[in-house]
Amino acid sequence: MLALFISRNFSRPISQLNKKAHELGNDQSSADYHNGFCSELDELNETLDKTDDKLKQNKEFQNELLANVSHDLRTPLTMIKGYAEMIRDISHEDEQQCAEDVAVIVREADRLTALVGEILEYSELQMKDTEDIMSDCDLSKIVGTVTDSFESLFSKDGYIFECSIAENIHVCGNASRLTRAVYNLIDNALRHIGADKWIGVTLKVENGKEVIEIADHGDGIAPDELERIWDKYYTNRQRDGKGVSGLGLAIVKQTIGQHGGMCSAVSEVGKGCTFRLELNKL
Structure with missing residues (x-):
């Protein structure tokens, strides 16, 4: 029993x-x-x-x-x-x-x-x-290499890349993912570039953070859209005949989030915008 x-x-x-x-x-x-x-x-x-x-x-x-x-x-x-x-x-x-x-x-x-x-x-x-394998990454080299690849391709058509890339900036991260994030931001700036064909690329240390800024003089982004541009498939800006899938900035946000960082953007309609990535110092 x-x-x-x-x-x-x-x-x-x-x-x-x-x-x-x-x-x-x-x-x-x-x-x-x-x-x-x-x-x-x-x-x-x-x-x-x-x-x-x-x-x-x-x-x-x-x-x-x-x-x-x-x-x-x-x-x-x-x-x-x-x-x-x-x-x-x-x-x-x-x-x-x-x-x-x-x-x-x-x-x-x-x-x-x-x-x-x-x-x-x-x-x-x-x-x-x-989780991705994290290691010591030369952020200065990553930003410089990605910028150089775009500049060599587009400078012959009158595009201007104004760079201020601090040397010897390192971060604990995944080099491949960070390269893709920087690539996506510069590619996004090119899609929305202004008539002057200017793009600004900055890498600096600010308030204890390692900061990447990608700027353009394009049409800018309306204030009510600034927070939404990082959402996947958000299409007002991405697909206005210029974007690809609406995933580019979402990839950036998720990648930087996995590195413990933050993404933000500031813009003035008609004058362009600046995308900003903040990462913790190594």
Whole structure:
């Protein structure tokens, strides 16, 4: 009798956990487990709950991503297909027109590549189960290298990069992530640059913080939008014919947050804006 009593009481929580395991990730789960039978099963239940939460978060993120960027993926693909058909059917005998059509295809292919890159990067940030490896990073070198790469590409078209990069600034962080954050900010400034084609890049130490500032003389951002520009898929500024996925600044914010830092922006409509990253000193 004792053995029968123990087996029945032991099988009940096992059955509950089995049902919960089969319903992992479901929006509506009916499985219920009552703690207290034994510590090992309680720990297993806690693990299943954490796994369930993670699966639901990933599912929600995937649905949200699909809903928000499907249009942006479709647009460049439509352009590439359309201009390729024009070359095939109309402009293949006109060398100048053909070159112009090819240029559109290349531009849209670059846009599509950048879009996919942002989606993959943000997805990786959202779905990582482990922390990035942090080490001593030369922030002066990171900011200087990223700026130089943009300057070498755009200076021939009259773009002006005014740099004030302090030397020997180091931070404990992930060099790859920080490089991407600086890249995204300069890329964002280029998309919204003013008629003077000026971009300011600053790295300094201020009030015990290591500060990166990227400035432009573009149209600026309205005060009621300044806090929202860091949100994923916020589109008023990003997609006004200039942005990519609406994820660029969200990647910056999440990266800097993972480094214990802060992001902010100041702007005056019609005069440009300055994006500011603050990181703790090494």
